[in-house]
Amino acid sequence: MTTTQTASAELRELLLAHIRDVPDYPEPGVVFKDITPLLADAKAFGALVDALAALCVERGATKVVGLEARGFILAAPAAARAGLGFVPVRKAGKLPGDTHGQAYQLEYGTAEIEVHADAFDPDDRVLVIDDVLATGGTAEASLELVRRTGAALAGVAVLMELTFLGGRERLVPALGNAPLDALVTI
């Protein structure tokens, strides 16, 4: 696994200036990183999508996965801008037809996610995109889903990594040699 500083200082500053801390949400003790101010700012959102699209190309992805729900908001425009198809990883029960499913724990609860069993071609290289890497439970579950489809992993890219929650260390076995890119670290 490689660690990369993928954003310029200027981009990091722009992104961080539009992320809002909400203490004790959704439960006491959690500081929620709210990205809605960033999404609402055309310059910051555009720069974020551009940076993620550049990572799709740099990592040699052929398909882009977004993790419901906030991951969709970032991954879908990045995939389109990079000229790649988008694959949704959804919370359980939302995808019709054959799926792979994986339960997991995240910073503030438990959930289960699914992907279509036929979402990828055997020669696809998949980049997984999400907004936040916290404990890594969600990303780890998504990598297990990609593994079960038989597709190769191009990497994981997140807007923000909460380093104090240890997600990067947790992802090491599932990432193998694939990179984890975080545009900003907190």
Ligand SMILES: O=P(O)(O)OC[C@H]1O[C@H](OP(=O)(O)OP(=O)(O)O)[C@H](O)[C@@H]1O
């Ligand atoms: O690293 P972890 O501890 O797993 O936490 C990170 C995940 O938590 C949030 O998702 P959430 O399930 O709250 O869903 P949302 O995107 O629908 O708000 C966030 O969007 C990440 O997917």
Ligand SMILES: Nc1ncnc2[nH]cnc12
């Ligand atoms: N602290 C946090 N803020 C926003 N999204 C999260 N997902 C998991 N932990 C989070």
